[in-house]
Amino acid sequence: MIEVRNLTKRYGTFTAVDDISFTVEKGQILGFLGPNGAGKTTTMRVITGFMPPTGGTAIVAGFDVVENPLEVKRRIGYLPEMPPLYLEMTVNEYLNFAARLKQIPSGQVVEKIAGASRKVAISDVGDKVIKTLSKGYRQRVGLAQALIHDPEVLVLDEPTIGLDPIQIREVREMIKSLAYEHTIILSTHILPEVDMTCDRVVIIDRGKIVAQDTPEGLAKSLKGTEKLTIMAEGSAEEISTAVTEIQGVQKIVDSASENGVSTLTLECDFQFHVRKAVSELMSEKGWALLEMKVEETTLEDVFIHLMSDSSEEVVS
Amino acid sequence: MRNVMTVFGRDFRSYFSSPVAYVVIGLFLVLTGVFFYLLTSSFMQYATNLQWQAARFRQPPPPVNVNHMILRPLFSNISVITLFVVPMITMRSFSDEKKTGTLELLLTSPITTAQIVLGKFLAAFFLYAVMVLLTGVYPLVIILFGDPDVLPVAIAYIGVLGMGAASIGIGIWISAMTENQIISAMGTFVILLFLWLVGWFSNFTTGFLAGFFEYISIVEHFDDFAKGIFDTGHLMYYVSLGGITLFLAHQSIESIRWRS
Ligand SMILES: Nc1ncnc2c1ncn2[C@@H]1O[C@H](COP(=O)(O)OP(=O)(O)OP(=O)(O)O)[C@@H](O)[C@H]1O
Numbered sequence A: 001m002i003e004v005r006n007l008t009k010r011y012g013t014f015t016a017v018d019d020i021s022f023t024v025e026k027g028q029i030l031g032f033l034g035p036n037g038a039g040k041t042t043t044m045r046v047i048t049g050f051m052p053p054t055g056g057t058a059i060v061a062g063f064d065v066v067e068n069p070l071e072v073k074r075r076i077g078y079l080p081e082m083p084p085l086y087l088e089m090t091v092n093e094y095l096n097f098a099a100r101l102k103q104i105p106s107g108q109v110v111e112k113i114a115g116a117s118r119k120v121a122i123s124d125v126g127d128k129v130i131k132t133l134s135k136g137y138r139q140r141v142g143l144a145q146a147l148i149h150d151p152e153v154l155v156l157d158e159p160t161i162g163l164d165p166i167q168i169r170e171v172r173e174m175i176k177s178l179a180y181e182h183t184i185i186l187s188t189h190i191l192p193e194v195d196m197t198c199d200r201v202v203i204i205d206r207g208k209i210v211a212q213d214t215p216e217g218l219a220k221s222l223k224g225t226e227k228l229t230i231m232a233e234g235s236a237e238e239i240s241t242a243v244t245e246i247q248g249v250q251k252i253v254d255s256a257s258e259n260g261v262s263t264l265t266l267e268c269d270f271q272f273h274v275r276k277a278v279s280e281l282m283s284e285k286g287w288a289l290l291e292m293k294v295e296e297t298t299l300e301d302v303f304i305h306l307m308s309d310s311s312e313e314v315v316s
Numbered sequence B: 001m002r003n004v005m006t007v008f009g010r011d012f013r014s015y016f017s018s019p020v021a022y023v024v025i026g027l028f029l030v031l032t033g034v035f036f037y038l039l040t041s042s043f044m045q046y047a048t049n050l051q052w053q054a055a056r057f058r059q060p061p062p063p064v065n066v067n068h069m070i071l072r073p074l075f076s077n078i079s080v081i082t083l084f085v086v087p088m089i090t091m092r093s094f095s096d097e098k099k100t101g102t103l104e105l106l107l108t109s110p111i112t113t114a115q116i117v118l119g120k121f122l123a124a125f126f127l128y129a130v131m132v133l134l135t136g137v138y139p140l141v142i143i144l145f146g147d148p149d150v151l152p153v154a155i156a157y158i159g160v161l162g163m164g165a166a167s168i169g170i171g172i173w174i175s176a177m178t179e180n181q182i183i184s185a186m187g188t189f190v191i192l193l194f195l196w197l198v199g200w201f202s203n204f205t206t207g208f209l210a211g212f213f214e215y216i217s218i219v220e221h222f223d224d225f226a227k228g229i230f231d232t233g234h235l236m237y238y239v240s241l242g243g244i245t246l247f248l249a250h251q252s253i254e255s256i257r258w259r260s
């Protein structure tokens, strides 16, 4: 449904997006994940035909953005980072304008407005001036605008940014429910969002794709290692030096001490019996081991792992 | 065409959702009304004087020309007021959409940049035309109570509309280049002022330069219209100026796509 091919975008001499390629299948939700300035918005703006790429192209529903931007625009609903609202209009006036812009036949406008309003639960504020709405409602109005012409593809740039936790959950549920009828790309820098809503993840950093897979697949790719947190009496430095000697301990991710109790987080290789070795070491040295636990690898770990060494290697 | 009308409709209504349209129309009508009052009262004084003198010399009073004495200066004044009013009409056109991000909605909808520019131009021009035609009550008063030539009045209105169209083109172009309304209004005003004053510069220069200055001056072209002389050359000037500036506005919006 969406195919991005060797897409590059430069602003002057600065390369914001550097030769990225990925595809999204029909009905899928793709999460586009990356830190600030990674190039998410830039990529979306190219896909939606807001601006042309410097190199490469994107194909949406069979049409090339560069060669046939109008056909692509007909098939895309886009919610930009800042919802494009005319604050002085009422919700219905605004949706009416959006419907006409998207060339919905006059006879169907009212029906489409009602349909989109229902999907994002704003039917009750149709006559309110947008200026008077809360941020969450404004976001929904923006979403209704993107949905109004039943586009095959939805492009949502950070759809939950700035919302309260309850609204975030509601908007996520909305997006999930839309996936039956639409193919969706959404960008975010919130990891749980991707975990909860997306079928596939593309992680991008400084304009380059550093990983793309299913959320589970990504978590698994890091499963060669596990994180071990130990809490023991003794000085953090001494414990650290001793622990690094153990075979299988790759690095110490975190260490802290308080009132003579040290807490260390280790990254260990799965294959070795690190836990056993640690408890033996502790009794040998006479340090009281107070707690030891293994942490699940989360997407967040994947992300941080990738970000910290994305300059050296590219996983894909 | 439907796309143009969509943009036109929203833009035209947006003028009335802020005080802009009311202030602009009010200002325009009040100013032209004041000028009309001053011109008619000085005309009355002049006519009374003539009558009084004629009575003294026991002769019939000489004919006076209403077109000459009231309508022609009135139209000159309307054209001056246009200079101030057009920047107020066009300042938000693209600037506001750039600032609030709604331009992103327009540019990602299945509609061409040319249609957007045209829709916006027509909305501004329509507001201007409504405003100008409302001043028609003043000539109407003269027509009811006096005996002016009507054709020159109609021609003068064509001139006012032509000049307005060209000025609005400039305003739309400037607003396409900035997201700041104030800069948009000031920039438009400065350019319009320049195109006004350049006619006077031509008095201080000679040869080609004088001719050129005279040609690009907005007022020089208006003079004939105010006198009731219809010259397609002058109309062509306004139409070309409008066309060129709208083309530049189009290029400016397209270039955002390339740059930002
Ligand atoms: N119009 C522009 N001109 C020059 N540089 C730009 C422009 N727009 C974006 N950039 C740069 O391109 C890079 C990518 O920006 P982009 O907005 O795509 O990032 P993002 O992933 O959406 O970030 P965020 O999470 O903050 O929204 C950034 O370094 C940004 O400074």
Ligand SMILES: [Mg+2]
Pocket (backbone or CB within 6 Å): A040, A041, A042, A081, A157
């Ligand atoms: Mg962004």
